[in-house]
Amino acid sequence: MALSFARKAAMAAVAVAALGGVSFGASASEAAPSPAAHPASAPASAVAERSASAHRQVPQVVTQVIGRGRVDGHRWSVALEFHRTLPKGYTLPTLPDGSTAPGTSLLCQRMYIGGVRIDHQGGRWADCQPVTGTQDPHASGELGLWGLHDKGLSGSRLMVSNPEADVAYGVVSLSDGTQVKAATVTVPGTTYRAWAAAIRDGRTITAVDQYDIHHKRLTHDTNWR
Numbered sequence: 001m002a003l004s005f006a007r008k009a010a011m012a013a014v015a016v017a018a019l020g021g022v023s024f025g026a027s028a029s030e031a032a033p034s035p036a037a038h039p040a041s042a043p044a045s046a047v048a049e050r051s052a053s054a055h056r057q058v059p060q061v062v063t064q065v066i067g068r069g070r071v072d073g074h075r076w077s078v079a080l081e082f083h084r085t086l087p088k089g090y091t092l093p094t095l096p097d098g099s100t101a102p103g104t105s106l107l108c109q110r111m112y113i114g115g116v117r118i119d120h121q122g123g124r125w126a127d128c129q130p131v132t133g134t135q136d137p138h139a140s141g142e143l144g145l146w147g148l149h150d151k152g153l154s155g156s157r158l159m160v161s162n163p164e165a166d167v168a169y170g171v172v173s174l175s176d177g178t179q180v181k182a183a184t185v186t187v188p189g190t191t192y193r194a195w196a197a198a199i200r201d202g203r204t205i206t207a208v209d210q211y212d213i214h215h216k217r218l219t220h221d222t223n224w225r
Contacts, residue, residue, distance in 0.1 A: 060084050063110075064187040067196035072156045074114035078196035080187050081108040082134070090125050103130025107139055107192055111146050113156050118146045134190040140164050143208065145199075145224055153225065157199040159208065162192070168213040170195045175204040 061083050068077040083106040086092070093101045108128035111118040119126045131139050140162050147157040159172050163184060172180040182195040199205065205224040209217050 058084075062187055062189065064185060066160070066185045066194045067182055067198075069198060071113070071198035072201050074156060076113045076156070076158060076198050077110070078112075078158060078160055078194070079110040080192055080194055081110060081128075082106070082187050082190055082192060083108070084134075086130070090128070092130055101130055103132055105131050105133060105136075107131045107136075109160065109162075109194070111158050111160065111196075113148055113158065116148060118148060118158070131192075134192075136191075139192050143221065145205075155201050157201075158196055159199060159205070159224075160194055160196045161208075161210065162194050163210055164218075165191065165193075166212045167193075167195075167210045167218060170197065170208065170210045172197045172199065172205060173207040173209070174199070175206050 061081065063079055063081045066078040066080060068075070070076065086104065086106055090106060092103055095101055106125075106128050107130075108125070111127070129139065141164065143159075143161045143163075145153075145157055145159050147153070147155050149155040159170075159180075161167070161170050161184075163170070167184055169181060169183045172182075174180070180197040180199070182197040184193050184195045186193040206222065208219075208221045208224055210219040211217050
């Protein structure tokens with residue numbers, strides 16, 4: 001459950017490990033010495049192996065941890081999971097006008113508190129959104145407060161931002177005078193990024209600010225609690 005300025009369609013979560021690559025070599029036998037001798041070509045099987053190896057070096061699913069720690073005695077974590085192609089079993093959502101939402105890839109935001117995935121009631125893809133490729137600008141600009149109770153208004157909560165490219169970190173200011181700072185982390189090979197901060201139970205948020213690498217404040221939000 002969450003309180004957020006912008007809800008994007010079909011958010012969900014599923015943990016998947018990134019795949020690594022293995023390089024294969026191919027040797028060509030040397031032709032007998034001759035004035036007209038030509039270098040021997042690599043066997044077709046070796047060419048196929050190299051092609052398959054190159055394909056495996058590009059992971060189809062990449063998971064990047066954005067933040068983790070403990071809050072109110074419970075472990076918490078936030079990760080972004082990027083699927084290069086739409087996974088089996090996922091269906092693009094239907095827009096209000098009846099058309100199908102665009103997207104060739106899927107970006108999921110995984111959020112856990114005490115081992116429980118936030119929004120798990122919505123199903124496997126509840127906190128995922130369709131995107132087009134690795135640099136879809138529509139995936140940025142959302143700031144949300146997430147929790148397991150009362151739509152993120154009570155209990156242990158997670159503040160998660162999917163900021164614009166120039167945001168280097170965020171600072172959450174609380175009514176007791178303390179602040180929580182979190183750095184922006186990017187999914188490798190993409191422009192998808194986020195920062196995440198945990199808010200203890202009973203704390204009231206007075207402001208959420210975002211800064212660039214030069215510590216210049218870019219945004220200032222006070223519509224949280």
